Amino acid sequence: MHKLLTVFPEDIYIDIKAPIDKFINFMLQNWSPFFEAVSKSLQLFLNAIGSAVNAIPWWLLIIAVFFASYKVSKKISTSILYSALLFFIGVIGLFDMMYATLAIIIASVIISLLIGLPSGIVMSASKKISIFAVPVLDTMQTMPSFVYLIPAVMLLGLGNVPAVIATTIYALPPVIRLTSHGIRQVDVEVVEAAKAFGSTKMQILFKVQIPQALPTIMAGVNQTIMMAISMVVTCSMIGATGLGSEVIKGINRLESGRGFAAGIAIVIVAIILDRLTQGVFKKNE
């Protein structure tokens, strides 16, 4: 009897491992044309982004960052600092790697926004949907990524495509959450006033609620970008190219210098992207 109090009863064991394995095997054997199509179209999308990013010469990118940061900060010293940091990535020989990483980040962020903004709007409109959506979003953010990375590799192959999917899964929740949150927080009286003037639901949404919620939505976008950057190294464990794979190589060969160099470059990319997007939403405030 006392055993029951100290040890969890073994008799009520349920095997959830085997059914999951079976399901994944089933998908592998039967749905591979579907996954192949997904993989191919994502690959095309990624290639397009990749060539667009690569078409920007290094000096143009540095100049663009200079002007963009001047626009958001209005301080010449800040602009000089950010462009110097970017220049530094080139100096330590990682500019090409950074382009590869940027392509993955940009692709994931675009997909996240395409899915996230509409989902956030839908979620804000219905309490019922949001009751179901919240735990799903929590799972996406907390499930250890390697758990779904490995089946993703089996289904979609190794390389940048599963990396974009994994990054999207992780980076999507903040933009959905904050879009929905932002729209809900819009003053009820403002919405009532718009209604009183005879606005349709769509007009209220696009002309009142979204503009009012914009700072919060932009905070979500900023968060999504940061989350995408934080997945860079994890994704390199499934063959994504760029700065993350430099970090992994540095670790695997016990070359701390190599790891730190790539790590510093990731930090610089993160800081610049963060400050620029934050600047944009602060201006909107």
Added chain:
Amino acid sequence: MLICVAALLISSGCTQQSEKIIFGDVGWDSMKFHNAVAMYIAETAYDLETEEISGSTPVTYGALKKGDIHLYMETWTDNIPAYSGDVQSGELIELGVNYDDNIQGLYVPRYVVEGDPSRGIEPLAPDLKMVEDLKNYKDVFTDPEDASKGRIYGSISGWEIDEIMRKKVEYYGLDEFYNYIDPGSDAALSASIAGAYEKGEPIVAYYWEPTWITGKYDLLLLEDAPYEESLYRQGKCECPSVRLTVCANPQFVKDNPEFVEFLSKYSTSSELTSKALMYINENNAEYADAAKWFLVEYDNLLDEWLPSDKAELVRGELLK
């Protein structure tokens, strides 16, 4: 990776009491299995407590030299650049050879060459036999990220074999036709092979035996020129068997003379190891259960490894 580092840090804080023996686990099955066998013997014959710490090779290897991990049951000596130097300088003690009849190289699923009528797979590369034959089949192994070339799934960067494989690809002029891809991690490499095999797709990848992958899937090793010591490092011939040693931290060796004597006698073979791995895969068994099954099945090993009284202790425990 982070989890492993964290696990290491946490455990290094509480490993000061020396009774507990800490085995390094670098993640592949054969090592986990040999750990399980040695752990079972440590517990039953020598009444020692055991623990296993997982991490990547560089992380656990560093811990092994420092003494936070006490021993490796299966050291892939050729894949650790610092190994021979560390053994010579006495920072590590090599206790014996676990087995040295393993294989590594470039593999393709057998159906790529011979076809598999039962699954409706046509032989896509019927004359593929040698590594250099890959030249003719770049369109079979297309790289999804670069349609103009084929893709070779390479070794994990940082392993010694990775450099050799890269040189081999160059030496045979395959770099003109193929992209040599860094899979990023051991798990991603095996997932790629398993995924391709389940789908019945062609793949050419670096892998090694014995593993559950090579046990479960029918893979064909591409042949290469016969092994010659002077050519191997340049990737111009097949890989020799790697000496898989049992090695330990010097302090641990000093503190546990009796148990170390067993470790220095510990020796198996590639065949025995793959039988055990197959048992694990077929029965969905835990490593510890496989270790018990193994010691019952190959009972004579106990006499080779242990003094008779200790062997009887283990046998008695196995009967329970």
